[in-house]
Amino acid sequence: MTQQVRNTSERASQPNPGRGEPRRNAPRQHSWRVVDIVVASVLAAVCAVVFWLWSNLLAPAVSAGSVAYPPAGGLIVGGWLVAGTLGALIIRKPGAAIFCELLAAVLEMFLGTHAGWLVVLSGVIQGLGVEIVFLLTRYRSFGLLTATAGGAVSGLFLAVSENILYNYEWATDQKLVYAVFTTLSGAVIAGALMWLVVRALQATGVLSALASGAARRR
Secondary structure (H helix, E strand, O other): OHHHHHHHHHHHHOOOOOOHHHHHHHHHHHOOOHHHHHHHHHHHHHHHHHHHHHHHHHHHHHHHHOOOOHHHHHHHHHHHOHHHHHHHHHHOOOOHHHHHHHHHHHHHHHHOOOOOOHHHHHHHHHHHHHHHHHHHOOOOOOOHHHHHHHHHHHHHHHHHHHHHHOOOOOOHHHHHHHHHHHHHHHHHHHHHHHHHHHHHHHHHOOOOOOHHHHHHHO
C-alpha cells in the first residue's frame, strides 16, 4: 500500500507531456524574440525601399495611363501591401503584419512620398487588414489561401481608406470598381506572390532561425 502511494505521488509530480503541455508552450510560441524583432525591422526597411521605388517608378507611368479611367490605378496597389503579408508569413507572431507594414510606411515617409504623414495612417490600416485574417486563424494557418485572403483584405482596407481620404469626388461606381481592383491586386501581388517568395526563402534555409523556417523543416 505504501509503495502504491509513493508511485502515485511520483507520477503526479512529473510534467505531463499530454494535454497540459501545449497550453504552457502556446504563449511562448506567440511571444516575440530578439531575432524576430531584428528580422521584422530589416524586412520593413527593405519593403520601404520597394514602396519608394513603386511610388516613383511604376506608379507615375500607370497613373498617366489611367487618366481615362482613374480606378484602374488600383491594379498596382498590391506593391504597397507586401510588407504586411511578408511579416505575417515570415515572423508568424501576433502583430507582425502591422509592425512590418507600419514601420515600412514610416521609413517610406522619410525617404519621401507625396502622401506625407498620411502614409503612416495607411500603413496601420493596411497592416490591420492582413493581421485580422491571420488572427482569425489563431496564427496557425500560413498557406496560400490565408496569404491570398490577407492580401485581399489589406487591399480592400486600402480602398476604403483612400476612397474617404482621396477619392471622395469619384462617383460611387468608380469607388466600387477601385475597391475590386485593389482587392484583386492585394490578393495576387501581396498575397499569392509573397507566399511564393517566402516558400523560395524557406528552401534556401535563410529562415531557419524563425518560426517559418522551423515549419518548413517539419
